[in-house]
Amino acid sequence: MERRKVPDRRQEHSFVSEDRRSGPFDRREKNHRRREIEEEREKIERIRAFKAKDKAASSASPPLxxxxxxIWMGLAILVLVVVLYLFR
Structure with a gap:
């Protein structure tokens, strides 16, 4: 079995206790990742809502x-009435 080079184990692993104080979330920038994930979800929801709106609009038939x-029909009827009135 090996002997430890440093007699006190806490001196060798002092970085662990500092990490515990600051927390693994700070180390990995978990807050930033959470915010990015939430922004991505919101973006996906906006896209889904937009597609659903387009789908609902396209399912409705266009006006007859x-x-x-x-306007063109009105002009055609007007021309017919004028032509019929002149030839009578």
Whole structure:
């Protein structure tokens, strides 16, 4: 069996007690990682909500008469009425 080079074991492992005081969370920057994970989750939720909104909007049928189509139909009817009125 080996003999210890340092008679007091606590001197050799003093860094462990300092780590315990500051905590493993500080060492690994756990708070920053937690914040990044939360931001990533929020980002994913925003993307999912946006896709769900697009899916809901695309599932609804488009209107039968759009504004542009109504204008053209109105002009066509107006032309027909004018033509019929002039040839009568």
């Amino acid at each position: 008469f759009t504004k542009k189509r109504l």
